[in-house]
Amino acid sequence: MVDLDPVQRPKFTPWVEKYRPSKVEEVSHQLEVVAALRKSIQTGQVPHLMFYGPPGTGKTSTILALSKELFGGEFFKQRVIELNASDERGIAVVREKVKKFAQRKIAKHPDSNFNCPSIQIVILDEADSMTIDAQAALRRIIEQYSSNTRFCIICNYISKIIDPLASRCVKFRFSPIARDAQIDRLKFICEKENVKVESDDVFQSLVDISAGDLRRSINTLQTASTFKQNNITKRDIESISGIVPHEFIIKVEQIISNTDGFSDVQFLTQELLWEGFDVQQVIYQILDHLMSNPKLSDLKKARLSEIIAETDVKLIQGGDEEINLLYTLSSVSRIIKVKNKHGSHQ
Numbered sequence: 001m002v003d004l005d006p007v008q009r010p011k012f013t014p015w016v017e018k019y020r021p022s023k024v025e026e027v028s029h030q031l032e033v034v035a036a037l038r039k040s041i042q043t044g045q046v047p048h049l050m051f052y053g054p055p056g057t058g059k060t061s062t063i064l065a066l067s068k069e070l071f072g073g074e075f076f077k078q079r080v081i082e083l084n085a086s087d088e089r090g091i092a093v094v095r096e097k098v099k100k101f102a103q104r105k106i107a108k109h110p111d112s113n114f115n116c117p118s119i120q121i122v123i124l125d126e127a128d129s130m131t132i133d134a135q136a137a138l139r140r141i142i143e144q145y146s147s148n149t150r151f152c153i154i155c156n157y158i159s160k161i162i163d164p165l166a167s168r169c170v171k172f173r174f175s176p177i178a179r180d181a182q183i184d185r186l187k188f189i190c191e192k193e194n195v196k197v198e199s200d201d202v203f204q205s206l207v208d209i210s211a212g213d214l215r216r217s218i219n220t221l222q223t224a225s226t227f228k229q230n231n232i233t234k235r236d237i238e239s240i241s242g243i244v245p246h247e248f249i250i251k252v253e254q255i256i257s258n259t260d261g262f263s264d265v266q267f268l269t270q271e272l273l274w275e276g277f278d279v280q281q282v283i284y285q286i287l288d289h290l291m292s293n294p295k296l297s298d299l300k301k302a303r304l305s306e307i308i309a310e311t312d313v314k315l316i317q318g319g320d321e322e323i324n325l326l327y328t329l330s331s332v333s334r335i336i337k338v339k340n341k342h343g344s345h346q
């Protein structure tokens, strides 16, 4: 085997980094945010910002892109400090770091023609992991330094940020990336990386597994492409992302809707476990599938959600997979098969 020395070995670059938007205009789907920040770039006026919303929707990318545009290419590093969950974020440390940063003389832009606003930016990423005390102390810090420092607070859950802190910022909600926007981005990356997919179903499947998280769909695409540069199939995506193939879910539905005996459910449980599927994934997909069945009544759907939620908790708490899957499938089967007062199963 030829062992390439590190210089010859091709460098692995995660596509999520390679294709991180470098301009605010390149941020997909978040139209309202982009429109507001476009104004900030034009005027150089930046308020304190709060970005919140689910993972992989562009929060960190947007503030980095904004900083680059306001301050220019490499120079932005001199005007921006980024603190995230991997940093020690007790309030003493935050205060110390921010103070040091804010008290520095603002670095002058090397290009005197560049219209660079005279502010610096403190990014507090993943702020929902900060303690309430640290957040409370941050209010004062924001006021103290706001003459030349702007804060951008980023989190997944706005409810974990105390009101007085949130109210000091202009808030922007980042929503899960819509299907079309994700597919456009994924196709763009495939083109640039010369990756071929078997059909558009591959993109549909990437979007299905991502739940609006573009980081996740890009990462899955890249993982698939490390196995196969050409002709990536829907099945490849399903197998690397732990998704249960649709045919299995249909089979589960057919068996639990028609069986008369417990042994069918028992056998089905064994089969799903032998296939090596993650039980939590199996029950989420069953729930999803049944929820989109227009023939099931709302009452039945509500009962099914209860059962799945119960199992979910038990699995998280370490409950046995086999027993829980058996319990769920037999309960779901019983609910589906109950006849309504008109004598039908719906």
Ligand SMILES: Nc1ncnc2c1ncn2[C@@H]1O[C@H](COP(=O)(O)OP(=O)(O)OP(=O)(O)O)[C@@H](O)[C@H]1O
Binding pocket: 015, 016, 017, 019, 020, 021, 026, 027, 028, 029, 030, 053, 054, 055, 056, 057, 058, 059, 060, 061, 062, 155, 156, 174, 177, 185, 214, 215, 218
């Ligand atoms: N709106 C978007 N437009 C373009 N690319 C995006 C967008 N959202 C996510 N991405 C892609 O996903 C990667 C991760 O995005 P980012 O780090 O901005 O997510 P985030 O919202 O900060 O997530 P988290 O809450 O997990 O920190 C980016 O590097 C980029 O490749």
Ligand SMILES: [Mg+2]
Binding pocket: 059, 060, 061, 125, 154
């Ligand atoms: Mg982030």
